[in-house]
Amino acid sequence: MQPYLIAPSILSADLARLGEEVEKVLAAGADVVHFDVMDNHYVPNLTFGPMICSALRNYGVQADIDVHLMVQPVDDLISMFADAGASMISFHPEASLHVDRSVQLIHQAGCKAGLVLNPATPLHYLDHMMDKLDYVLLMSVNPGFGGQAFIPSTLDKLRLVKERIKASGREIRLEIDGGVKVDNIRAIAEAGADMFVAGSAIFNQPDYASVIDAMRQELAKANIK
Numbered sequence: 001m002q003p004y005l006i007a008p009s010i011l012s013a014d015l016a017r018l019g020e021e022v023e024k025v026l027a028a029g030a031d032v033v034h035f036d037v038m039d040n041h042y043v044p045n046l047t048f049g050p051m052i053c054s055a056l057r058n059y060g061v062q063a064d065i066d067v068h069l070m071v072q073p074v075d076d077l078i079s080m081f082a083d084a085g086a087s088m089i090s091f092h093p094e095a096s097l098h099v100d101r102s103v104q105l106i107h108q109a110g111c112k113a114g115l116v117l118n119p120a121t122p123l124h125y126l127d128h129m130m131d132k133l134d135y136v137l138l139m140s141v142n143p144g145f146g147g148q149a150f151i152p153s154t155l156d157k158l159r160l161v162k163e164r165i166k167a168s169g170r171e172i173r174l175e176i177d178g179g180v181k182v183d184n185i186r187a188i189a190e191a192g193a194d195m196f197v198a199g200s201a202i203f204n205q206p207d208y209a210s211v212i213d214a215m216r217q218e219l220a221k222a223n224i225k
């Protein structure tokens, strides 16, 4: 498993030039494309559907596309995003009536499956699921918008989830999303995260490569136990 993955959130990209933006951020050293799906129901905002995902594939994007479903209900969109080229699909367990079934649907569609926990969502949603998940995504802001500040208590939550991952004996990625910047990414990695979603920190700067390089330099200094 590659030690650290950087996943720019296209929510903060120039959406009038989405294909070029994704191409540019991948050329700048990003590993994965983070694709935020908002339905104006589960979260108070509205973003991209499967057609945009397949448009990126048709444009030539070959990197993994990490689809974060902020939607309710969940299941109908799983096969649509898998068909559109998603590589990873995550959802919020409290938004699904049958969490295990939703995870099964993601796997049957050939994608990696993740559960997403909001800042106040308890960890018990991971009970009985650690043997099935490919990743856990912790939100370090309340979902719905880019550009919010990292909620510091997420660091403790990361440590607790990392313990659960170690106890599972499986390779499960621990992804973090919200307010990730050059100046906090090292502490976030030291708390246990190994996949970092960053929207405004990357797309609000003119030189994406210099931000991603600076993040990697910080990650190289992380003291991991």
Ligand SMILES: O=C(CO)[C@@H](O)[C@H](O)COP(=O)(O)O
Pocket: 009, 011, 012, 034, 036, 068, 141, 142, 143, 144, 145, 146, 147, 148, 177, 178, 179, 180, 197, 198, 199, 200, 201
């Ligand atoms: O899912 C979300 C917000 O709901 C995130 O992916 C944001 O897009 C991250 O943006 P920044 O906090 O990095 O600007």
